[in-house]
Amino acid sequence: MKKAVILGAGTAGTMMSNHLAKKLPKDEWEIVVVDQEKTHYYQPGFLFLPFDIYQPEDVVKPIDDFLPSRAKRIMQKIDRVEPESNTVTLQNGDMIGYDILIIATGSHIAPKEVTGMMSDAWHKDVFDFYTYAGACALREKFMNWEGGKLVIHITEMPIKCPVAPLEFAFLADAFFTEKGMRDKVDITFVTPLSGAFTKPVASDKLAYLLKDKNIRIVADFAIESVNNETRTIHDYGGKEVAYDLLVTVPTNMGDSMVERSGFGDDLNFIPTDKCTLQSKVADNIFVIGDATDLPASKAGSVAHFEADVLTENIIRFINGEPMTYEFDGHSNCFIETGHGKALLIDFNYTHEPVEGSFPLGSFGPLKLLKESRMNHMGKLAFRWVYWNMLLKGTPIPFVPATMSEAGKHLEMSKHD
Amino acid sequence: MTTTIAGQEVSVNAEGYMTDLNQWTKEIALEIAKAEEVNMTDKCWEVIAWIQEQYRNENPLTIRKVGKSGITDIKEFYELFPNGPLKKASKIAGIPKPVGCI
Structure with a gap:
């Protein structure tokens, strides 16, 4: 055997x-x-x-x-x-x-990689939401939080689900707006990358989201330490950002x-x-x-x-045959933007996310790189798909392993 | 699109990052560095060479990896290429800037 x-x-x-x-x-x-x-x-x-x-x-x-x-x-x-x-x-x-x-x-979070991140303040003022414990602790915190400086922070790349921190910022904006206390919450998004959006088409199409939702961006921030006394995070270049509540995505490690x-x-x-x-x-x-x-x-x-x-x-x-099947880096994800809407992106190693229709090129019904209620319904429905189809290896209709170019406005990503 | 840097025609993207490393020369790097307000020391050139090697080997560039390169540490990297060292060094090295999913 x-x-x-x-x-x-x-x-x-x-x-x-x-x-x-x-x-x-x-x-x-x-x-x-x-x-x-x-x-x-x-x-x-x-x-x-x-x-x-x-x-x-x-x-x-x-x-x-x-x-x-x-x-x-x-x-x-x-x-x-x-x-x-x-x-x-x-x-x-x-x-x-x-x-x-x-x-x-x-991969798992490794908060000890940053000086001061793991301390008595962990899951009190400093939270992750990449673990069940972290997400549940933050849920408790948000129930009674009276507002202040909410800082959403990415430590370093690569991270699991790279768009989740941005979705978190969008959902926080919606959550506190619906609670009638958005004026008491100051939202800042801190990233080690050059911006919240780094790819040309996405930057061009989505920059409005941050502006509309009044989310401040601090870019190129490579964190060196967290100071729990002064409630500030510090980067290697000398920048600092103050927080009352820090929601961080720690270093991700295998x-x-x-x-x-x-x-x-x-x-x-x-x-x-x-x-x-x-x-x-x-x-x-x-x-x-x-x-x-x-x-x-x-x-x-x-x-x-x-x-x-x-x-x-x-x-x-x-069977001793050549391994001819090739993974193309295909990725597909819904991005929650709050208030019952979401975006959908579909891309691979060589193609950046662009606008278009998904999964059927001519029909959709989902729209790529555009906010819609249908995309949000897709994200919520995905939980059922995950438990009932995806884990069991049942093929998901119309969604092949390699990226389809049908219905995508790929000419958008040509900058030459 | 193309532009002229240091008297040579080179391919660049909309943000001015070179799209063909084969076109890179030290003269081009110097001119980009000047525009980015980076003073190119011997150490800077060492870092640039290391970054290009990573790119050729398809190793994604991160601050952590620069810090562990044996050439410089993160603190010094920030001093060499102030305000956003990874993107500035990438631009001078003639490679694309590090990006996320979107």
Whole structure:
């Protein structure tokens, strides 16, 4: 019996377990899934918890409900991978051999990377919303908050769901407006990039959002420290921004298992071929989702598109054939803009987000890079799609793994 | 679009970032640096060369990586290229500026 071992049962790992359960012959392959957690979190929902759009129970379900019945599930912390001997060592000392290894251990926040970020003020004045605990704590805080300087901050790139901080700013504007206290809340968005929007078409089409919503931007801010006494954040260039409530996206790092295994980059992301998703560590190790060092967005939709490509490539690898399926960096995401509206963007390694219709080029019904109520309904409906289709590896109609150019105004992105 | 920098015709985007690293020369870099109010020291050139190497190897550029380059630390990087060192250094190096999704 040969063994396919999947590390991590988040979005990417769960999808891969379901894809492989359908493709790998039962009498030849055993599928093993290792994850220390009990709970699968619908991470896109964390954004909605602080604003009372979702309730905590909307975003949690048991991991085991989504794994295929033929998979053997091991609930243990992973210590390390040893590519030379094709073994995974668990924290309890158990060792698992593998023929194929799929690493889907994701990325996590690392607030200790910035001086002063992790302190007694954590989840009191300084919050993250990239964890269930952080989003729930912020939800409590917002219920009684009387207003002041709300600073939404990105520590450094890359981060999971790069548009989430901006959505947070838009939703905060709507939330406090609807509470009748927007005049008491001063919203500032602090980013290490050159602006809230960095791509030409998006900058051009969306700059109005920040102006209309009265959100101040502090750009090119590379944070050096958080001072909890003076309630200020400081950057290496000497700039400082004062806050009453800091909502930060800390440094995102790959799992510490990667560091222990000795094959990650300086943020514990794993060197991976950006087309085939084969790791650069060993031929029989593949990487999917946030755990890779791919120049694609770290997002569930990316993992979803990668899963289709990776499944085909793994089957080809097993059969000794060339891995001809190529991931193009396809990413697709809804961007909440508040007051029941959202934008939708669809892009890949080579094409920036442009206007157009999605998923059917001539029909839509969703509009790309334009605010609409339909896009917002799409985002809310996506939670159902996630739990009922995406995790189980059921194809989503009309949305292929590689980006379609139909219905997109690609001429917009030509600047020459 | 194209523009003339240091007497040479080069391809640039709407924000003035060069779109073809093969067209880059030190003379062009000096002229961009002047416009960006950066005084090009030996250290600056070292950083520029390192940044170009990262770009050629398709390694995304981040402040953290510059800090760990062994050439400079983040504090000094800010002194070398004041106010937005990553985008200024990218512009002088003739590569696109680091971007997010949108």
